Amino acid sequence: MTNQELYKEIEEKGLSLPSTMGVFPSTSDFIFNEQLIKNNLQKNNYFELNHFEIIDNNGTSDEVIKQEYKINVTYLNEDYTINLYVVDAKSNDYSEFGFGNLISENELDLAMQQNYYLEADMYFGNDALDSFHLQLKVLQSIVENPSIVVDFMPFRLLSGKWAKLTAKSEVPPAPSYLYTIHGVYDEIDGEKIYWLHTHGLHRCGSVELEMLNIKNGIEQLNSALDMIVNAFIKADYRSPENQEFNIGYDGLDITFCWKRWEDVVKNYQTNIPGGYNDRQPENENYEPSGVLLAVQEGITVSPEIYTSTIADNPIFFISDQETERMSAMAYQRFNDYKKVFKKYFNPEAEDENYWRFLVKLGFDVDHEMKKEHIWFDVYNITDNNEIVAVCLNRPYAVDGLNEGDEGIYPQEMITDWLIYTPTNTITSDNIYSIID
Structure with missing residues (x-):
C-alpha cells in the first residue's frame, strides 16, 4: 500500500497498527504455561474472557516465541481479540528504549533475571486510552506482580509497580503514555x-x-x-x-x-x-x-x-474528558497525597530540603470555560480533607479571587495536584514511587 493510500485509509477508516506491549515477572521461579495464563485471565475483575485458544507453533522454527495464545475479551461493552506470546527474554535489545516513568534499580534487576516475558498484541478499539488501559490490565492479570512493562510502540520501559497500580485503577493513565x-x-x-x-x-x-x-x-x-x-x-x-x-x-x-x-x-x-x-x-x-x-x-x-x-x-484547551480523567485520578489518590504532605511538609525547611505541595482547584464560572482551573500552594490539610492554600495564578474569570489570596477549600474542588520534592516532581500518576 502506498503512502497516499495509507493517508486515505487513516483518515477515512482510522487505519492503525497493532499495539505491542510486554510484561516481565518479578520472581525468578515464575513459569508461563497454559493453565496459569487461562486461570489468571478467568479470575480477573477487569474484563470478561469470552474465548481462550492455544496456538500450536510446534511446526515452526521460531526460537523466540515459546508459546502462543489467542483470546477474546469484552471490556467497557467492546470486544477485543488479543494475541499473547511467551517470548525469550533475551531476544530484544532495549538499549534505545527510554524510561516512561520512575523505575527502581530493583525492578530492572528482577527483569534481567527472567528467562521469558509475556507479550500482548492487539488493535485498539473506539477509545485509544481505554484500549491501552485494557492492554495493561490483561498483562497484569496474568503477571500479577510485574517487574517492568515494555511498550514497543513508543520505545518505553515502564515501572511494574506503576503498571500494577494503574491496572487496578478504574481511571486510565494519562494520554502521554500512548x-x-x-x-x-x-x-x-x-x-x-x-x-x-x-x-x-x-x-x-x-x-x-x-x-x-x-x-x-x-x-x-x-x-x-x-x-x-x-x-x-x-x-x-x-x-x-x-x-x-x-x-x-x-x-x-x-x-x-x-x-x-x-x-x-x-x-x-x-x-x-x-x-x-x-x-x-x-x-x-x-x-x-x-x-x-x-x-x-x-x-x-x-x-x-x-x-x-x-x-x-x-x-x-483541554477536553472535558481529559479534565474529568485528571480530576478523578487526583481525587482517587488524594489520600496518598495527604500522607506524603503530613510526613514531609515543613514550612521551616531550608530550600534544599523543602517539599512544596500544590493543588489545582476548579472554580465555576459563568461563560464557555465552565470551570477555571487555578493552582494553589498548600499549607495545611485538615482532618476533614479541607485544604488551606494560597492562590498562585491571576484568575481570568473568578470574581473576588486574586493572586496571593489564602482560603480554605473542600477536597471536591481538586482537579489536579503536584509535589515538588528536593529531587523530583511527584504527580498522581507517579506517587507510587514514594509510598509503601
Whole structure:
C-alpha cells in the first residue's frame, strides 16, 4: 500500500497498527504455561474472557516465541481479540528504549533475571486510552506482580509497580503514555536545527506528528506538540489534514494545521534532521506523518511564531474528558497525597530540603470555560480533607479571587495536584514511587 493510500485509509477508516506491549515477572521461579495464563485471565475483575485458544507453533522454527495464545475479551461493552506470546527474554535489545516513568534499580534487576516475558498484541478499539488501559490490565492479570512493562510502540520501559497500580485503577493513565516525542538536532552552518516527532500515534488511528526546521523556542514548541498530540489521540478531536484547529488562547487563537511530510519537506534543505535525506523508502521516517505548521491569517508559517506566546502561559484547551480523567485520578489518590504532605511538609525547611505541595482547584464560572482551573500552594490539610492554600495564578474569570489570596477549600474542588520534592516532581500518576 502506498503512502497516499495509507493517508486515505487513516483518515477515512482510522487505519492503525497493532499495539505491542510486554510484561516481565518479578520472581525468578515464575513459569508461563497454559493453565496459569487461562486461570489468571478467568479470575480477573477487569474484563470478561469470552474465548481462550492455544496456538500450536510446534511446526515452526521460531526460537523466540515459546508459546502462543489467542483470546477474546469484552471490556467497557467492546470486544477485543488479543494475541499473547511467551517470548525469550533475551531476544530484544532495549538499549534505545527510554524510561516512561520512575523505575527502581530493583525492578530492572528482577527483569534481567527472567528467562521469558509475556507479550500482548492487539488493535485498539473506539477509545485509544481505554484500549491501552485494557492492554495493561490483561498483562497484569496474568503477571500479577510485574517487574517492568515494555511498550514497543513508543520505545518505553515502564515501572511494574506503576503498571500494577494503574491496572487496578478504574481511571486510565494519562494520554502521554500512548506516545513519545523524540527530539533530534544537528548543527548546520553554525546553527542548531531541531526536529520533533512522535512515536505511538499510529496505533491510535492517527498519523504521527512532527515539527520541522525548528531553530528557536524548542521547549515551548515541545509543550505545544504535547498539547496537540494529546488531542489527536481522541478521534473526535483529531483534525484532518490542511484544516485549521486551535489549541489555546492568549487574546488571539493559537492556530495550527498539519500537512503531509511529502508536501512540506521539499521546502527545506535536504540535509536537515527530518529532511529529504532522512525520508528514504527503507527508513521508518518515510511512513505517513503530519508536519505541524502555525496558521496566521490563513497563511501557514513556522510554529516558531508562537514561541513567545506559549512562554507567556496562555490558556490551553483541554477536553472535558481529559479534565474529568485528571480530576478523578487526583481525587482517587488524594489520600496518598495527604500522607506524603503530613510526613514531609515543613514550612521551616531550608530550600534544599523543602517539599512544596500544590493543588489545582476548579472554580465555576459563568461563560464557555465552565470551570477555571487555578493552582494553589498548600499549607495545611485538615482532618476533614479541607485544604488551606494560597492562590498562585491571576484568575481570568473568578470574581473576588486574586493572586496571593489564602482560603480554605473542600477536597471536591481538586482537579489536579503536584509535589515538588528536593529531587523530583511527584504527580498522581507517579506517587507510587514514594509510598509503601
